[in-house]
Structure formats: C-alpha cells, structure tokens
Amino acid sequence: MRAIVKDSIGVFSPQGFLDASSAQSLLTVEDIEATEHLKVDMVLVSLKKVIFFNRNGLDTFVKMLNKVRHSAQCIVGFCDVDHKKYEAINKFYGEEMNFSIFKSREVASLFASSFKNQQKNVLLYSDDKSQRSAIAIELHDNGHNPIVATSKTDFEEKRANGNYDVVIFDTYLGQIGQHVATRVTGNAIIYTVSSFLDNEIGNSFNIAYHNNSLNVGFRLFIFDAYKVVSMNIHALNFFAKLASSAAEYNATICFVGMSFEKTPQQFKETLEDAGILFFEQMDDILGNKELLHDLGASTAGAAKNKRTLNKVLVTELPRFIDATVLTIEMMTSAKAQKEAAQIEQICIKNKEEKIASSIGFYGDIDGMVILVFPTAIAQKACELLIGEKATDIELILDSLAELVNILGGKVKSLLADENVNVNITLPRTYATIDDLLEVTTNRKGVQVDLKFDDDKFLFFLTR
Amino acid sequence: MITKEKIDQYIEQIPPSPKALQETLHFLNIGELTKAAKVAETDPALRSYLKAIVNKPIYGFRNEVKEISQIFGILGVSGSQQAVYNYMIHLLSPSKWKLFELNKSSFDDLQAKLSTQWQRILEHLSIEDKDIESSITLLPASIIVTEALFNDKIEDVTLLRKAKELDYNTILLRLCKMDLFDICAVIAKTWDMPDIISQIIYAASGTRPVADKQIDLLGKWMHMLLFYELSQATFVQAGLNDFIEFEIQYVTEIYDDFATLMDIQ
Numbered sequence: 036m037r038a039i040v041k042d043s044i045g046v047f048s049p050q051g052f053l054d055a056s057s058a059q060s061l062l063t064v065e066d067i068e069a070t071e072h073l074k075v076d077m078v079l080v081s082l083k084k085v086i087f088f089n090r091n092g093l094d095t096f097v098k099m100l101n102k103v104r105h106s107a108q109c110i111v112g113f114c115d116v117d118h119k120k121y122e123a124i125n126k127f128y129g130e131e132m133n134f135s136i137f138k139s140r141e142v143a144s145l146f147a148s149s150f151k152n153q154q155k156n157v158l159l160y161s162d163d164k165s166q167r168s169a170i171a172i173e174l175h176d177n178g179h180n181p182i183v184a185t186s187k188t189d190f191e192e193k194r195a196n197g198n199y200d201v202v203i204f205d206t207y208l209g210q211i212g213q214h215v216a217t218r219v220t221g222n223a224i225i226y227t228v229s230s231f232l233d234n235e236i237g238n239s240f241n242i243a244y245h246n247n248s249l250n251v252g253f254r255l256f257i258f259d260a261y262k263v264v265s266m267n268i269h270a271l272n273f274f275a276k277l278a279s280s281a282a283e284y285n286a287t288i289c290f291v292g293m294s295f296e297k298t299p300q301q302f303k304e305t306l307e308d309a310g311i312l313f314f315e316q317m318d319d320i321l322g323n324k325e326l327l328h329d330l331g332a333s334t335a336g337a338a339k340n341k342r343t344l345n346k347v348l349v350t351e352l353p354r355f356i357d358a359t360v361l362t363i364e365m366m367t368s369a370k371a372q373k374e375a376a377q378i379e380q381i382c383i384k385n386k387e388e389k390i391a392s393s394i395g396f397y398g399d400i401d402g403m404v405i406l407v408f409p410t411a412i413a414q415k416a417c418e419l420l421i422g423e424k425a426t427d428i429e430l431i432l433d434s435l436a437e438l439v440n441i442l443g444g445k446v447k448s449l450l451a452d453e454n455v456n457v458n459i460t461l462p463r464t465y466a467t468i469d470d471l472l473e474v475t476t477n478r479k480g481v482q483v484d485l486k487f488d489d490d491k492f493l494f495f496l497t498r
Numbered sequence: 499m500i501t502k503e504k505i506d507q508y509i510e511q512i513p514p515s516p517k518a519l520q521e522t523l524h525f526l527n528i529g530e531l532t533k534a535a536k537v538a539e540t541d542p543a544l545r546s547y548l549k550a551i552v553n554k555p556i557y558g559f560r561n562e563v564k565e566i567s568q569i570f571g572i573l574g575v576s577g578s579q580q581a582v583y584n585y586m587i588h589l590l591s592p593s594k595w596k597l598f599e600l601n602k603s604s605f606d607d608l609q610a611k612l613s614t615q616w617q618r619i620l621e622h623l624s625i626e627d628k629d630i631e632s633s634i635t636l637l638p639a640s641i642i643v644t645e646a647l648f649n650d651k652i653e654d655v656t657l658l659r660k661a662k663e664l665d666y667n668t669i670l671l672r673l674c675k676m677d678l679f680d681i682c683a684v685i686a687k688t689w690d691m692p693d694i695i696s697q698i699i700y701a702a703s704g705t706r707p708v709a710d711k712q713i714d715l716l717g718k719w720m721h722m723l724l725f726y727e728l729s730q731a732t733f734v735q736a737g738l739n740d741f742i743e744f745e746i747q748y749v750t751e752i753y754d755d756f757a758t759l760m761d762i763q
Contacts, residue, residue, distance in 0.1 A: 368674070
C-alpha cells in the first residue's frame with residue numbers, strides 16, 4: 036500500500052480490520068522505503084475506513100511512521116479518528132506516543148504548510164494543558180488564530196456560541212519534524228525552516244527542486260522562519276550561496292519572521308548584502324500586490340530562463356505527446372488525437388474561459404509541459420477525478436493539477452523505458468491565461484493542438 | 499481506460515449456464531436431492547469442484563467426502579444450491595490472475611469462507627431461505643469482473659491511484675455510468691438466479707439506499723463480512739483490501755453484533 040500525496044501530505048488509507056497480520060500485509064518493506072523518500076510535510080495513516088484495530092495492527096504503522104519521521108523529519112501520525120478510536124490509541128500508547136493524532140485531515144492540514152489553510156479561526160480543546168499550549172503555539176506559528184477552551188464546559192459553550200472555521204478536539208500533537216517544507220502560493224515558493232539552522236540545512240533542503248523551480252519560472256522564494264531559533268555560519272554560507280545563484284535568474288529570496296535574538300545581527304547584514312530581504316510578517320509580502328510584482332512573483336521572463344529547445348528534447352517529443360494522449364484517454368475513455376504541431380512561442384488565440392496547468396521535469400533532460408484547456412473541457416477531462424459536475428474553479432484547478440501529475444508520472448515511465456531518467460516537480464495551475472503567459476513570455480517550444488471527443492486543448496513543451 | 503463498449507463485450511461473453519447445472523438447480527429447487535446429485539455426477543468438473551470445496555478445512559469434516567449424493571446430503575437443499583452457484587461463479591474466474599494475486603485455489607478459499615460465514619450470519623439472524631443463503635455466491639463475481647476489465651490497465655490504474663484515492667467501482671461508475679454490482683446483476687440475470695440475490699448484492703455495495711428493511715440489513719451484514727474476509731492477510735496481499743470502498747457508516751450499527759458473532763476482540 037502506498038500513501039497518496041496531496042498538498043504535501045501523504046495519507047495511507049487502510050480499510051476494514053487492522054490486526055498484526057493484515058497490517059504487515061498492507062505495508063511492505065518497499066512501501067516503507069518509498070514513504071521515506073516522499074518529499075512531503077506530513078505522513079498520516081487515516082483510520083476513517085478502519086472499523087477495528089488492535090495494538091499489534093497499529094504497531095506496524097507506528098514503526099513505519101517513526102522511521103519516516105526520523106529519516107524525512109516530517110510530521111507523522113494518525114488522522115480521521117473518532118472519540119472511541121482516539122481513546123483506544125491513547126490507551127495503547129500512553130506516554131510512549133511520539134506521533135500525532137488528528138481528528139480529521141482538515142485538522143491535520145492546519146499544521147502543514149499549505150497556504151490555502153492559513154488564517155483560520157480555530158477553537159481548540161484538550162484535557163491536557165501542555166497539549167493545549169503546544170497545539171495553540173503551532174497553530175499560531177502556522178498563521179492561524181487559535182482560541183483555547185480551558186475546560187470541557189468552556190469548550191461546549193464556546194462551540195455553541197462561536198463561529199469557528201475549524202474546531203479541534205481529540206487531537207494530540209506528537210513530535211514535530213525539522214523538514215524543510217515547501218508550498219507554492221501563486222507564483223511564490225515558500226520554504227518553512229525551523230529550530231536551529233546549521234550545516235544540516237544542506238541535506239534537508241531539496242536543491243534540485245529549487246533549481247528546477249528557477250528553471251520553470253518561479254522568481255520569488257520565501258523562507259518562513261518564524262520558528263527559527265538561531266543560525267550558524269554554515270547555514271549563513273548556504274543561504275548566501277543560494278542568494279547568488281538566484282541572482283543569475285533575477286529571482287528574489289526573502290526571510291519572514293526571522294528573529295535575531297540568538298543569531299548575530301552581523302549575519303543579517305551579510306545576508307542583506309547577498310541580496311536577501313527580511314520581512315516581519317508573511318502578509319507584508321503576500322498581502323501587498325505591488326510588492327509581489329516588484330519582487331518578481333508575477334513576472335518570470337528572466338534572461339537566464341530563455342533556453343531553447345534542444346535536440347534531445349525534440350527527439351523525445353513523441354513520448355511527451357504519447358503520454359498526454361494516453362493520460363487523456365485514460366481519464367476520459369475517449370480517443371485523443373494530435374492535430375497540428377509547430378515550434379513557436381506559445382500562442383493562445385482566445386484567452387477567455389481558459390485555464391492551464393504545468394509540470395516541470397528534470398534529470399537526464401529538463402523542461403516543462405503545459406496543458407491549456409477551455410474551463411468546461413478541463414472539467415470534462417477531470418470528471419473521473421472530480422466525480423460530479425463541479426463549478427468551483429478551485430476544485431477544477433486542483434483536479435487539473437492532479438491530471439498533470441498523472442501525466443508527469445506517465446512521461447516519467449515512458450522515458451524510463453528509453454533509459455531516460457527524470458524526476459517531476461509539483462504541478463502548477465493558472466486560473467487565467469495571462470498568468471500562464473507571464474511565465475512563458477518569449478519562450479519557444481513545441482505547440483501541439485490536441486483534441487478528444489471534438490474538444491480541443493493545447494499542449495506546449497518548453498524549457 | 500474502460501469504455502461502455504468494453505463492458506458490453508464482457509457481458510456478451512458470459513456463457514449461459516451449462517445444461518447439467520440448470521437441471522441440477524431445477525431438482526434442488528424442488529427439493530429432489532437424489533435426482534440433483536445424479537445429474538451433477540454427469541458433469542466431471544462440477545463433481546471435482548464440489549469434492550474439493552466440501553473437503554476444505556473450513557467445512558470441518560473429519561473424513562473425506564467423496565460421493566456427490568453424500569455431499570448434497572450433508573449440505574442440504576440450500577447448501578447444495580449455494581455450492582452449485584459458487585461453482586458457476588468459479589467458472590467465470592480466469593485461469594491466470596494478473597491484477598489480483600489470486601489463483602483458482604485462493605479464489606475458491608474466499609468463496610468457501612464467505613459461504614460458511616454467511617451461513618453462520620443467517621443462523622444468527624434466524625433467516626432460513628435458500629435464495630438468501632445463495633446470495634453470497636454472487637459477491638465474488640465483482641472480483642472476477644474487476645480482474646477481467648482492468649487486467650490490461652494495471653499501469654494506468656496504478657498511476658491514477660497514486661494521485662487520487664479511487665476504488666475500481668468508482669472508476670467504472672465515473673467512466674461508464676455502470677458499476678461492478680450492475681455487472682454482477684447482469685450475470686445473475688443471465689444465469690436465471692432469483693431476483694433477491696441481485697437485490698442483496700446491490701445493497702451489499704453499500705452505496706445504494708435500499709427501501710426493503712430486510713434486504714438493507716442483509717446488505718449491511720454482507721458488506722461487513724466481505725471486508726472482514728478481505729482484511730485477512732492472504733487477501734490483503736492479493737490486493738483485494740481496497741478494490742471497492744468500505745462504507746463504514748453503512749455498517750456501523752451492526753458492528754457490535756458482528757464482532758460478538760465473529761468473536762473479534
């Protein structure tokens with residue numbers, strides 16, 4: 036069984052009855068290894084569809100979670116637990132519990148770095164005073180507004196009378212990892228760093244992902260450093276180097292919420308000299324559209340990025356088109372066809388009512404695949420993932436991101452058949468064509484018009 | 499991935515039930531066990547299947563049961579009908595499984611386990627009805643249908659399920675507006691199985707509201723039983739644990755009763 040990853044949270048969803056033998060059959064050594072290599076903020080085991088479990092059944096998952104927490108430094112635990120299950124897990128593990136328990140995935144996501152879930156009004160209650168404080172601090176650090184109920188009665192009263200986005204109870208916060216979490220918001224990438232920054236940052240920071248993000252057009256990188264206690268000279272050197280490599284792409288690196296109480300003030304000056312900007316609040320950047328524009332989060336046409344298609348990429352073009360055609364056929368059961376192909380700058384005649392999604396790849400070859408759909412056609416292409424007629428644009432964009440993610444997987448597997456090894460980036464979506472054109476300005480690539488069921492969409496392969 | 503045409507093709511290929519089976523079932527229906535056994539003897543494959551099934555440890559007979567008349571005598575009318583229906587479903591199973599790590603023997607084991615546990619449940623519910631007893635036999639057909647439709651789409655399904663938590667039933671329903679249980683009902687119709695069997699199977703999908711209280715209750719028990727068996731290590735390893743979605747809300751009200759009956763602690 037493998038975890039399904041969404042918004043940087045990997046979730047295992049076993050079903051039915053969980054005892055020692057079924058749990059061991061569900062989780063193989065390969066599954067555990069694959070989970071350790073997931074670059075996610077959180078790994079959870081959902082108990083939503085488990086009707087019975089015993090300690091031996093959970094032990095297999097707890098061992099896996101501990102291993103993952105240790106190697107990937109991410110938050111681990113169980114989610115989707117009702118009161119009975121919460122009590123049972125507490126009874127089984129008591130003081131030994133170093134994993135977390137979240138009432139639901141929604142509650143868990145408040146502790147991950149997904150920007151979508153920030154600034155929520157959260158009512159929380161736990162019998163354990165230290166848990167109440169720990170949860171409140173984490174929520175606050177993640178940009179939420181926690182309201183703490185001090186007793187069961189207080190909780191019931193507040194719950195009945197207040198209007199909260201999320202209510203937290205039956206939740207336990209175990210050890211929080213030190214993983215450098217990544218999230219994408221608009222055209223900015225936010226990395227979350229915490230605790231003590233030393234030479235470990237070189238290992239925990241995914242430099243290949245960062246470089247590829249630069250290649251695919253991201254220009255603003257924000258380090259969410261609210262939880263950083265201090266930084267040493269090794270980390271300072273690391274960030275200074277990162278800043279100089281970003282400068283080649285005309286990209287900006289910012290630190291938000293970094294306190295210099297326990298870090299020499301001189302370090303801040305050195306980093307500023309290297310081009311890094313410092314802000315007190317995340318909202319100072321993300322809430323200020325003009326500043327965002329100035330920092331490059333809405334433009335992406337940097338000189339270094341204007342790379343041309345090379346022979347290797349053009350040679351592999353049929354495999355990219357095959358992957359797209361096969362993915363659309365798989366998602367719709369309709370026959371997809373190629374219509375016309377040309378090498379030129381991306382050209383979209385009618386920008387209205389269209390959305391797009393892209394995914395980057397890097398490794399033996401690198402580049403980016405972009406799909407542009409009329410909104411209604413995107414909805415049709417994603418019907419298998421959405422399941423119902425959805426009009427919510429956020430839901431359609433989310434599903435389109437899942438579709439290009441599947442496409443990325445298909446590309447990866449088709450290229451692997453030819454001994455070309457690539458990794459794929461997180462998918463990115465564009466609610467308007469203008470957003471997309473900001474990233475692809477002046478880029479040449481192969482544009483292919485495709486259609487399924489007489490519905491046309493556009494494929495673009497660029498570097 | 500899967501089209502309605504592919505489903506139609508699959509349905510067209512379902513063979514009519516062999517004449518010997520039809521006659522055996524006819525005699526069982528009118529309670530003529532001896533005549534039914536005589537007809538069953540003429541079909542060597544049925545004879546060997548029944549012998550293999552009844553001598554599985556789960557049936558708990560100390561000595562080997564060899565004669566069909568003996569087997570039918572032990573199983574009684576309803577048990578014999580159930581065994582013959584199990585054989586019919588077994589005929590649909592592939593010679594080589596690709597999607598699920600099963601083989602003839604492990605599939606037969608699953609059939610036998612479901613059948614004996616279902617009998618235990620019906621005794622607990624004080625229900626004596628040979629058609630209701632036989633309804634469990636159609637349930638494993640959903641596994642065979644999944645194997646048949648998806649066995650050449652393993653890579654696609656793996657890619658899809660990496661991105662989204664989707665079971666085979668939902669994939670089929672969303673792509674073809676027809677699910678595994680609809681196909682099971684078509685099989686039941688092709689083989690002239692009593693209507694109540696399809697109705698219970700529909701209820702056991704856990705996804706369709708059922709007005710009839712008894713069928714709804716039986717559907718809950720059958721849904722729970724299926725996931726109880728699919729949580730056994732052999733079937734988890736076979737990849738069956740999440741082939742359809744476990745509708746936990748649907749079965750919660752009978753869980754305590756089920757746990758007591760199955761001695762789950």
